[in-house]
Amino acid sequence: MRFPPIVAACPHFLHGGDYNPEQWIKWKDAIWKEDMRLAKLAGINSFSIGIFSWSVLEPHEGEYRFEWLDEVMDMLADNGIIAVLATPSGARPAWMSKKYPEVLRVNAQRQRNIFGGRQNHCLSSPVYREKTGAVNALLAERYKNHPALGVWHISNEFGGDCHCPLCQERFRSYLKEKYKTLEALNEAWWGTFWSHAYSEWDEIESPSPLGDQVFHGLNLEWKRFTTEQFVDFYLHETAPMRKFTPRVPCTTNLMGTYPGIDYFRLAEALDVAAVDSYPRWTGGEGDIEVGVRTAFCHDLTRGLKGRPFMLIESCPTATSWQAVLKLRRPGVHMLQSMQAVAHGSDTVQYFQFRKSRGSSEKFHGAVVDHEGSENTRVFKDVAAVGEQLKTLDALAGADTPSRAAILYDWNVRWALDDAKGFLQNKTDYEGTVISHYRAFWSTGIPVDVIDSTRSFDKYDLLVSPMLYMLRDGTADRINDFVERGGTYAATYCTGYVDSTDLCFLGGFPGPLKETLGIWNEEIDALFPEDTNSIQWQGKSYPVFGLCELIHTRGAESLAVYGGDFYAGMPALTVNRRGKGRAYYIAARTGTEFLTDFYRALASEAGVKPLLEAPLPEGVTVQARNNGETEFVFVMNFSPVPQTVDAGGAGMLNLAPFGVRIIERPN
Ligand code: GLA
Ligand code: ZN
Numbered sequence: 007m008r009f010p011p012i013v014a015a016c017p018h019f020l021h022g023g024d025y026n027p028e029q030w031i032k033w034k035d036a037i038w039k040e041d042m043r044l045a046k047l048a049g050i051n052s053f054s055i056g057i058f059s060w061s062v063l064e065p066h067e068g069e070y071r072f073e074w075l076d077e078v079m080d081m082l083a084d085n086g087i088i089a090v091l092a093t094p095s096g097a098r099p100a101w102m103s104k105k106y107p108e109v110l111r112v113n114a115q116r117q118r119n120i121f122g123g124r125q126n127h128c129l130s131s132p133v134y135r136e137k138t139g140a141v142n143a144l145l146a147e148r149y150k151n152h153p154a155l156g157v158w159h160i161s162n163e164f165g166g167d168c169h170c171p172l173c174q175e176r177f178r179s180y181l182k183e184k185y186k187t188l189e190a191l192n193e194a195w196w197g198t199f200w201s202h203a204y205s206e207w208d209e210i211e212s213p214s215p216l217g218d219q220v221f222h223g224l225n226l227e228w229k230r231f232t233t234e235q236f237v238d239f240y241l242h243e244t245a246p247m248r249k250f251t252p253r254v255p256c257t258t259n260l261m262g263t264y265p266g267i268d269y270f271r272l273a274e275a276l277d278v279a280a281v282d283s284y285p286r287w288t289g290g291e292g293d294i295e296v297g298v299r300t301a302f303c304h305d306l307t308r309g310l311k312g313r314p315f316m317l318i319e320s321c322p323t324a325t326s327w328q329a330v331l332k333l334r335r336p337g338v339h340m341l342q343s344m345q346a347v348a349h350g351s352d353t354v355q356y357f358q359f360r361k362s363r364g365s366s367e368k369f370h371g372a373v374v375d376h377e378g379s380e381n382t383r384v385f386k387d388v389a390a391v392g393e394q395l396k397t398l399d400a401l402a403g404a405d406t407p408s409r410a411a412i413l414y415d416w417n418v419r420w421a422l423d424d425a426k427g428f429l430q431n432k433t434d435y436e437g438t439v440i441s442h443y444r445a446f447w448s449t450g451i452p453v454d455v456i457d458s459t460r461s462f463d464k465y466d467l468l469v470s471p472m473l474y475m476l477r478d479g480t481a482d483r484i485n486d487f488v489e490r491g492g493t494y495a496a497t498y499c500t501g502y503v504d505s506t507d508l509c510f511l512g513g514f515p516g517p518l519k520e521t522l523g524i525w526n527e528e529i530d531a532l533f534p535e536d537t538n539s540i541q542w543q544g545k546s547y548p549v550f551g552l553c554e555l556i557h558t559r560g561a562e563s564l565a566v567y568g569g570d571f572y573a574g575m576p577a578l579t580v581n582r583r584g585k586g587r588a589y590y591i592a593a594r595t596g597t598e599f600l601t602d603f604y605r606a607l608a609s610e611a612g613v614k615p616l617l618e619a620p621l622p623e624g625v626t627v628q629a630r631n632n633g634e635t636e637f638v639f640v641m642n643f644s645p646v647p648q649t650v651d652a653g654g655a656g657m658l659n660l661a662p663f664g665v666r667i668i669e670r671p672n
Contacts (some may be wrong), residue, residue, distance in 0.1 A: 283300060
C-alpha cells in the first residue's frame, strides 16, 4: 500500500536539510542567490529553516523581525523548495535568559544554568511558554498560506530535564493525579525500604545526587513525567500551528534510541516521526555493525507511527562532534541514504546545507563546503542522491510490509538500567535487542520495531528480548497473540517486574509463566572469562553473561546447558498453547545461535526472507511495496565486493558499500 505523501503538494521524496540563511544575512545578495543555484544542482527540494533563529526573529523583547524570513520563504517558493519551518524554542536569545532567569533549566544538583547551549529551558516556566506561544503564533499566522510551507519542525532535539521548583510542583501534581493517595504511592514505590514513605506530597523531590538516585519507583516516574513534560510542551508549541494550519504536519527531530524520553509516548502527539541519524561509519569491516544499528534505529522510528518517517538530519561526510572525523568512503553516502529509504524514510535530509563559518560546527560535514562550489566530492555525492531519489517517485509513501516484530520498550530500558543485580551496568538492553534484530537483518527478513503498547495483530512472529517489565495488560496481549496462532520468542530477564517496578511474586516470568510454560528459579551472571554452552540440534553454541536456571512446567525442552552445575537443565524451551507456540531462550547467546534460531523460527512461522538464497556476511535486503510493485534494496555494508543470488533477478554484483534496487511486480 501507499501512504499519502508527508507534504500533500509534493508526492516525491524530500531531499535537503538544515539551512541557516540567517548566518549569511549580511552577504545575502551573493550567498542566498548562490545557495539557490547550488540547491538546484544538488536536486534539493526542501530546506529546514528557522531552527535556531530566535535572536534574529526577536532581537529585543517584543520587537519582531520577520522581513528576512519573508524573503527566505519567498525565495524558496520561487525555487520550488519546500520549507520545513521550525519554531525557535531549541535555543533562545540572551536577553530572555537575563531578564527572566526562570526560563533557564535547573540541574539535578538544584543549580540554575546560565545562558547558553541548547535545550536549556525549563519546560514548566510560564514565561517560556508565553514567549514560545507568542512567536509560534506569529509564525503560524504569517506563513499559514505561504506556498513554501510544508512541515512544521517543532524545537530541536528535545532532551534533558529540569529540576526547578516549578517542575517539582508539576511532578507532584502528576503523581497526585496518577496515584491519588500517598498511601498508594508509598506502596507502589516500596516506601518502607530505607524509611522512604512520604507523609506529605511536598516531601517528594526529583532524583538527585544530593538525595535519591536509587529509589526505583521515583526514578521511573521521573522519566515518565519528563516524557509527559515534553509531550505537553510539544502540544503547547503546536497549538497555534493546529489553529492556523490544521493541514500542515508537525514533527520534531528525534534521536534514535535516546534514553531520556519514551518516544512511543511522544509519537502519539506527532503527525510524522522524524529522526536525526549520525552513524559512526568506520570505512571498514566495522560498518556491518554500524549498518545493523542504523537500520534498527530507522525501523524503530518507522515503528513509532507505523508509517513512513523522515530522515530529517544526516551528514554527507564527517560529523564534527564524533571523536574521529572520518570522511565518508566512496559509496557510503548513497548507501546510508538508500538504507533510510529502504527502511521507510520518505526524506533524505542533512545537517547542513552550507557549512557554518564559525563556532563549533564550522568543520561539520555539509553539502556546500567553505570553498563554496559544486566541484567537491561531497557535493557530487549529494547530487547523485538527488538524482537517484528522482527515479524513485513511485516509492514515496510506499509501505514496508513485515510479518515479524521485535519489541523495544523505553520503560523496560529504564527499569533494567536501574536494576541492581545481574550484570550491574552491563545488562545492555539496547545492545541485546539489536543483537536479536541483527539475525533478521542478516537473513533479509524485514521486521517492525515496536513497544509493548502497540498492536501485535498483524504479525505472525513476535520477539521480545529481555522484556523485564510487563506493563499492565502486556502479558494478556502476548498470550492472546500466541493462542490465535502466533509464534513468540522471549528471553532471560522476562517478566521480573510490574509497571511500578515491583517484582512479581510467585515466580518469574510473572504473568507469562503459563504462556511460556516455564518457571525461572535463579539467574546466574558470568564473569567475562566464564563460558558455558548450549546444545541445540546437534550443535554447541557458546553462551555468556546471563544464564537462567529454569524448569519446564508444560513447555518442552529443546536445548540444555552444556556445563557448570546446571548442565543438562533446559536452556531453550517451547510451549504449545492454543494455535501457537511460545519459545524461551534462557541464556545470552551470540550471533550464530540467534541467526540459526530465528531462521528456523521464521520458517516454522511461514515468514519468508525477501531472497531465497542465503546472503553473504554484511549484506542485507529490505523492501518497500506501493501496492503494485515491490522495491527490493540489496545493500552491502562490507568493504569488499559481494555477489548476491537474487533469484529471478539473477546474480547481483555489489561494490564495496554498494546498493542495488530491484523491482518485482506484486
Ligand atoms: C544535531 C542538531 C543539529 C546539529 C547536528 C550536528 O542533530 O539537531 O542542529 O547540531 O546535531 O551533528
Ligand atoms: Zn523547570
